[in-house]
Amino acid sequence: MTETTLIRNADWIVAYDRENDGHAYLLHADVAFSGDAIVHVGKDYRGEAERVIDGRDLMVLPGTLDLHLHAYMEMHGKGFFEDLATKHMWMTQLFEYTWLLQEDEESAVASTQASVCDLLKSGCTTMAELYCSGLPHHGWVDMLGATGIRTYVCPMVQSGHWYTPNGRDHVYTWYEEKGLENLEAALTLIDTAMAHPSGRLHGMVGAAQADTCTEEMFDRCRAAAETRGIPLQTHAAQSVMEHREMVRRHGRTPIEWLGEIGVLGPNTLLGHAINIDQHPWINHHEHRDLERLAESGTSVVHCPRAFAQWGDMMRSLGGYRAAGVNMALGTDCYPHDMIEEMRIAGLMSKVASGHVDLLRTEDVFETATLGAARALGRDDLGRIATGAKADLALIDLRHPSMRPVRDPLKCLIYSGTAGAVRDVFVGGEQMVKDQVVLSIDQDHALDRLQEGQNRALERVPDMDWAKRRADEVSPFCLPVR
Ligand SMILES: [Zn+2]
Structure with a gap:
């Protein structure tokens, strides 16, 4: 059986507004998704849900x-x-x-x-x-x-x-x-x-x-x-x-x-x-x-x-x-x-x-x-609507970068930081929980990237027409004592 997740009574939902083919704020409402798709957007979801997320102090955004x-x-x-x-x-x-x-x-x-x-x-x-x-x-x-x-x-x-x-x-x-x-x-x-x-x-x-x-x-x-x-x-x-x-x-x-x-x-x-x-x-x-x-x-x-x-x-x-x-x-x-x-x-x-x-x-x-x-020719992405993919981001409205909250999308785009993004779902599957990526070991990836960058910096003279070293092409921004 496909599990249903309900985000109950979210303070703000940026929902798809079919009439205007744009987004609209929906206040104090629910979003439910089952499998990879959204099954309900609106007040008073009455169906079953195996998992319930309290929507207080949250803004639900399309990814x-x-x-x-x-x-x-x-x-x-x-x-x-x-x-x-x-x-x-x-x-x-x-x-x-x-x-x-x-x-x-x-x-x-x-x-x-x-x-x-x-x-x-x-x-x-x-x-x-x-x-x-x-x-x-x-x-x-x-x-x-x-x-x-x-x-x-x-x-x-x-x-x-x-x-x-x-x-x-x-x-x-x-x-x-x-x-x-x-x-x-x-x-x-x-x-x-x-x-x-x-x-x-x-x-x-x-x-x-x-x-x-x-x-x-x-x-x-x-x-x-x-x-x-x-x-x-x-x-x-x-x-x-x-x-x-x-x-x-x-x-x-x-x-x-x-x-x-x-x-x-x-x-x-x-x-x-x-x-x-x-x-x-x-x-x-x-x-x-x-x-x-x-x-x-x-x-x-x-x-x-x-x-x-x-x-x-x-x-x-x-x-x-x-x-x-x-x-x-x-x-x-x-x-x-x-x-x-x-x-x-x-x-x-x-x-x-x-x-x-x-x-x-x-x-x-x-x-x-x-x-x-x-x-992309897709009518199931970039929107919170019934039938669209459950690609969602839950924004923590109590995050300092979001407060004070008046118009939360303005807060997010002009003052917010990624630290305000609490949870993320792709196709209904949770990929970020409490700001931690579940699908990738981020630290491990960054450690390997650091090693890779070091190797790439070593190879710069082989790639450069003038055979310069990395620190000659791009000196450090401060003198190194
Ligand atoms: Zn490009």
Whole structure:
């Protein structure tokens, strides 16, 4: 028999409001779930329940969705990437440094597990993990399944990549045939994930970047996504360098080119799309990219923190939404704290637009929940509604970061910390209890990640064009005595 859990008389529930296709506060009411789905939202649940959670001093939230991260690698860069910029490639983001810290098989697993702990503990219940299909595949899908978070497995493929031989030039190297072979391996992996017995693994086709995939690669990726009825994600308009390269190659902005070759559409997610034609660093002769995104129904996954670290920002999240673009959020690099990511998204949008009303708290939360679900074509995620997946976060309203409580979603997004997230359920299964992740030994994962980071730092001279040591590339922020 399937066990039913009842959250009884919760002070606040952020429930789905069908009429407005948005969220609404429901006060002093119940949420019940059975198996992996919600069976009741409202006052006075009268059915049986094997387990009852007292809802006093709690806000029940739908779990958020992080639709763009690289959990397997980015955590290796913590304490290394924060203040790095390439002197001769200013405004181009980290082309010189991106590949310096290389994970190995063991630390990739540790990094993934540690990242998922951060996500779960911040109330996030779905991630899209964009990882490099060059990694060994053995056991990868089962490892993702065991983390407990709902995962869109998105192995990225590419026809080439960029690097710098000297800290000034931006050079592409191509291997188109090998890239297509990798696509076959990536699709096998996706099919394995989709058949995973946990029911929490899903597939997403990953064409790495607009400037590193050929038209043929995009065609094949699009067809593979369509055949499987799953989304496609690629990085696009993420740097000035990429824009210049695409104008040089095609006389088109990256967004324009993707539209021309048929990649834009409701089944496509673009990571970033920050350096579009209207961005002041781009200085393009016309501003039509937003219109192209909106008209095609393409979703954009916004990762504000990573770009803020490089001195760049979307202009603006509120503006993109107002233009009709479906927006989602991602943490991309680290930390994988979706509360912090929502806060940065909200604040950066206000700064970028100079406007308070253009992106309100409810819009930020919509982006991290319903907007993301829309991007995935899912009507059972990002909402608390009968029939939706029981992906839930219970927020402790007595946590100091939440008090005084007047409007708890505003408190959470603009003042709250992950410490206020008490319990988290994914598909009805409890993954966080009293702020402890049940599915992963977080300390153990972090110990192994530390060892992995140490190994990666040792290898920096082998990866760097100038053979510099890690502490030469990224000196400590204070003198070391
Ligand atoms: Zn990315």
